[in-house]
Amino acid sequence: MNSMNDDSDALGACGVSTQGLMEVLPGGPLLQAETLDAFLHLQAEASLHGFSLRIESGWRSFQKQVSIWNRKATGALPLLDECGNPLDAMQLDPEKRMWTILNWSALPGTSRHHWGSDLDIVDANAIPLGYEVQLTPQEVESTGIFGPLHAWLDARIQTGTAFGFERPFINGTGKIRPERWHLSHRPSALRFESGFDQTVLRKLLANGQLELLDPVLAHFETIFADYARVYFKRNEPI
Numbered sequence: 123m124n125s126m127n128d129d130s131d132a133l134g135a136c137g138v139s140t141q142g143l144m145e146v147l148p149g150g151p152l153l154q155a156e157t158l159d160a161f162l163h164l165q166a167e168a169s170l171h172g173f174s175l176r177i178e179s180g181w182r183s184f185q186k187q188v189s190i191w192n193r194k195a196t197g198a199l200p201l202l203d204e205c206g207n208p209l210d211a212m213q214l215d216p217e218k219r220m221w222t223i224l225n226w227s228a229l230p231g232t233s234r235h236h237w238g239s240d241l242d243i244v245d246a247n248a249i250p251l252g253y254e255v256q257l258t259p260q261e262v263e264s265t266g267i268f269g270p271l272h273a274w275l276d277a278r279i280q281t282g283t284a285f286g287f288e289r290p291f292i293n294g295t296g297k298i299r300p301e302r303w304h305l306s307h308r309p310s311a312l313r314f315e316s317g318f319d320q321t322v323l324r325k326l327l328a329n330g331q332l333e334l335l336d337p338v339l340a341h342f343e344t345i346f347a348d349y350a351r352v353y354f355k356r357n358e359p360i
């Protein structure tokens with residue numbers, strides 16, 4: 123296993139390398155080989171219980187996260203408050219817009235999707251005809267369309283039978299809103315969690331075409347402490 127003590131490895135943790143990634147299906151999402159193997163086991167188990175696990179998002183590049191960030195910053199993508207309700211981005215000052223984006227989207231370079239160990243999932247069997255998946259709190263709460271899948275997953279995770287997958291974003295994980303749709307393959311993620319380099323990230327951000335760069339750099343330490351997805355706090359109340 124690589125050590126994470128040089129810039130190229132730290133850049134990989136920020137999503138600027140596709141080394142070691144595999145396609146789930148031709149042209150489909152990318153995951154680490156070990157993550158993909160575990161996912162296929164989880165998917166097979168889920169199918170025995172009537173669920174059809176589908177990956178909405180796997181590995182994501184730094185540039186892709188910049189694109190998501192910039193579109194939310196400019197109102198081209200929906201901007202949601204902490205309860206999942208839409209806001210008008212242009213009615214908010216730049217700093218407020220930045221904090222609002224951080225509820226649901228990682229600062230580029232700090233997304234766990236940069237690692238190939240983390241994925242967003244849905245139950246394809248539960249999607250009504252013509253419905254467009256949003257990945258909102260309403261979809262994954264107990265009465266939502268994906269509620270039954272997540273109740274089943276909770277039981278698997280609690281009993282250690284989810285093939286290494288866990289939920290990194292639960293109440294008490296900094297200020298990140300709980301994201302039940304997001305799973306992390308713990309064994310695949312460990313080396314990135316421990317090898318993250320803030321200095322490399324600062325350089326990437328300063329060189330990127332990032333909207334809201336001024337408030338980001340002004341509040342970098344706070345953002346990193348409260349919103350970076352690189353941490354995985356365990357034993358917090360759900």
Ligand SMILES: [Zn+2]
Pocket residue numbers: 179235241242301303304305
């Ligand atoms: Zn996610």
